[in-house]
Amino acid sequence: MLIALQDITFEFGARVIVQNASWHIVPGDRVGLIGLNGTGKSTLLRVINGEYSVSKGSVEKIRNLSLGFFNQDLLSFESDESILEVAMTAFAEAQQLEKDIERITKELETNQEEALLIEFSDKLHAFETLGGYDMRHRSAQVLEGLGFSTADLERPYSQFSGGWRMRVLLAKLILQQPDVLMLDEPTNHLDLPSIEWLEKYLSSYNGAVIIVSHDRYFLDRMVNKIVELYQQELHHYSGNYEDYEAEKDLRREMQQRAYENQQDYIRQQERFIERFKAKASKAAQAQSIMKRLDRLERVEQVDNGPSKIRINFTVDKTPGKIIATLKDVTKKFGNLTILENTSAEINRGDKIALIGANGKGKSTLLRVIAGTEPMTGERIGGHNVVSSFYAQHQLESLQLDSEILDELKSCGSGRTEVELRALLGCFLFTGDDVYKRIRILSGGEKARVALAKTIISQANFLLLDEPTNHLDMNSVQMLIDALAKYDGSYVLVSHDRYFVSQTANKIWEIVDGEIKEFKGTYAEWEEFKKRQADAAKQLNGGNDNRKKESKKEQPAPAPAPSQQPKNGNTPIDKEKQKELQKQQRAFKQLEEQLAKLNEKKASVETALNSPEIYADKKRFKEVETEYAEIGKQLKKVTEEYEVAFEKLMELEG
Incomplete structure (x- = not known):
């Protein structure tokens, strides 16, 4: 056992967060800590972290336990060092040893005493044990996994926005590899590729992990236990979030059945008491039953949890068949190309999810569709289209001196005050909260008000930029x-x-400046991407193990349904066949280049892991420079390889 919370009670001011609660955290735990917003999940993590003391019970930890806590407060950290240097502070002990080794190396030039040589040898061994030789490589690897480019690594931490800073600090925490890793809403700051990378990393993490998250997909993939903080109690469930929902429903059903059976029993006994308490022959028995009922441990009626208020959109007008058309649209910011000669069409009934990595221009494309972003090309709006745009950074339309309820009344939706208050309750504004002025709200609260306004706008076309941020499950x-x-x-x-x-029936991605459309759900899109990845593995399968095999054509990925030929008599396109053969040769050459570079990289890594090379500062610098150069070449060839693969896919499809 790593941590034990034993019958703890913790009050935050006059408010009780948990009462008589227990929780044991053991190695291998992957725990999802869940609960409604405001119940105190983050506060409970701070209790575990030792920032707050409990008023009753105890928080026990094993000796020398290392704890890592990822939370919003980390943003107070400032530094002008590069993000790579910030991440590498995770290796503080190894960095100190590195300085000691450098100092001793200089001393050894004039002093060859045995004691100094032994100290030098000991520190080299400790440096190697702590991963000092590959701390730079590992730090870069984690940062790039979280979405930074190689060029970003040397940029100062102070130049990055809040979301990107949080990624740097998450990287540092990951590199520290604490016994217990506590993550408070880690996916809020990550795009899809980075979330997927984090999932892969955490799946093989040796320590225990506690996650507070409103991302149920992330919890389903990551956790093997759920702890729910509800009504000042901790409720424990085995399995992921989906298992929790099923088990909770079963528990509630069993509790309700037990409650109803007990109520039937109580009513029967009370009828007997009422009927016979005045009769001398039955009075003693009635008295005995009354005492039994007083001692009876009552089963509580099932609490149905927060009220299930329904949010309803209303549409004022029915639009034409085409909502919006983009023709040959190009959008650039200086040398950065977001969209280039791309076209797309949005039809009535389309429910499109625009996904991909941060920096690809998703929010820019939303503004282009809305007609608020200058670009070259053509945007054609459809007939009778009434649009409403929700974006967290577009909150200027909120009247700062208005109260929340009045802000919604001003939309002219015709809804009653009761309906508006019910809607605000869905977005966590309850009771007198609805009378707060917009001016005093936090950024997240303003965003929720803006989303509520979007819902009652009666628009028939919505543009929603991260609408689930700041919402609970x-x-x-x-x-x-x-x-x-x-x-x-x-x-x-x-x-x-x-x-x-x-929510989506179509998926859009921005790939090399083009809008790529997939007609289907997110699950179908994931399956399609998996087929593509499997095909890539097949194409790359001979990279290490099949070099001596005879050349043969690799199987092509299964084309999407819309790409299937209508019959088996399609004539052969000779020009296409020539181009295909040319691309296959180019692809094979790139495969061979990648194999050689990877071999070279492995050889240099072996050299960098050798203590002897570190004693020779000049040689160490040479090898380190060579390693960096190989990294650049690998990145360039990998990019060319991916482009060649895409072309090959198109030709073989």
């Missing part, structure tokens, strides 16, 4: 239910894969 589910019944069309950007999987 209950509110996200309500939004999903509302969008399922919505009669209009929409394009949304979200990194919440569960939300996307439940």
Whole structure:
């Protein structure tokens, strides 16, 4: 056991967070800590971290336990060092040893005493044990996994925005490899590729992991236990979030059945008491039954949890068949090309999820569709289209001196105050909260008000940029239910894969400046990408193990249904066949280059792991420079390899 919370009670001011709660954390635990917003999940993590003391019970930890806590407060950290240097502070002990070794190396030039040589040898061994020789490589690897480019690694930490800073600090925490890793909403700062990387990393993490997250898709993939903080108690469940929901339903059903059976029993006994308590022959028996009922441990009626208020969109007008058309659109920011001569069409009934890595231009494309972003090319709006755009950075339309309720009344939706208050309750504004002025709200609260305004706008076309940020799971589910019944069309950007999987019937990606459309759900798109990845493995399968095999054509990936030939008599395109053969030769050459570079890289890594080379500072610098150069070449050839693969896929499809 790593940590034991024994019958703890913790009050935050006058408010009780947990009462008589217990929780044992053991090696290998992957725990999802869940609960409604405001119940105190983050506070409970701080109790475990030792920032707060409990008023009753105890928090026991094994000796020398290392804890890592990823949370919003980390943003107070400032540094002008490069992000690589910031991440490498995870190796503080190894870095100190590195300085000691450098100092001793200089001393050895004039002093060859045995004691100094022994100290030098000991420190070299300790440096190697702590991973000092590959700390730079590992730090770069984790940062790039979290979405940074190789060029970004030397940029100062101070130049990055809050979301990217959080990624740097998450990288540092990961590199520290604590016994217990506590992550408070880690996916809020990550795009889809980075979330997938984090999932792969955590799946093989040796320590225990506690995750607070509203991303149920992430929890389903990551956790093997759920701890729910509800009504000041901790409720423990085995399995992931999906298992938790099933087990909770079963527990509630059994509790309700036990409650109803006990109530039937109590009513029968009370009828007997009422009927016979005045009769001398039955009075003693009635008295005995009364005492038995007083001692009876009552089963509580099932608490149905937060009220399931329905969010409903209303549409004022029915639009034409085409909502919007983009023709030969190009959008650039200086030397950065976002869109280049790309075209797309949005039809009535389309529910499009625009996904991909940060920096690809998803939010820019939303603004292009909305007609608010200058670009070259043509944007043609459809007939009778009434649009509403929700974006977290576009909150200027909120009247800062208005109260929240008045802000919604001003939209002219015709809804009653009761309906508006119910809607605000879905977005976590309850009771007197609705009378708060917009001016005093946090950024997240303003975003929720803006989303509520979008819902009552009566628009038939919605543009939604990260609408689930700042919502708890209950509110996200309500939004999903509302969008399922919505009669209009929409394009949304979200990194919440569960939300996307439940709301989209088309997937858009921006690839090399083009809008790539996949007609299908997120689950179908994932399966399609998996087929592509499997095909890539087959094409690359001979890279290390099949060099001596005879040349043969690799199997092509299964084309999407719309790409299947209509019959088996399609004439052979000789020009296409020539181009295909040319691309196959180019692809093979790139494979061979990659193999050689990877071999060279492995050889240099072996050299860098040798203590002897570190004693020779000049030689060490040479090898380190060579390693960096190989990294650049690998990146360049890998990019060429991916482009060649895409062309090969198109030709073979």
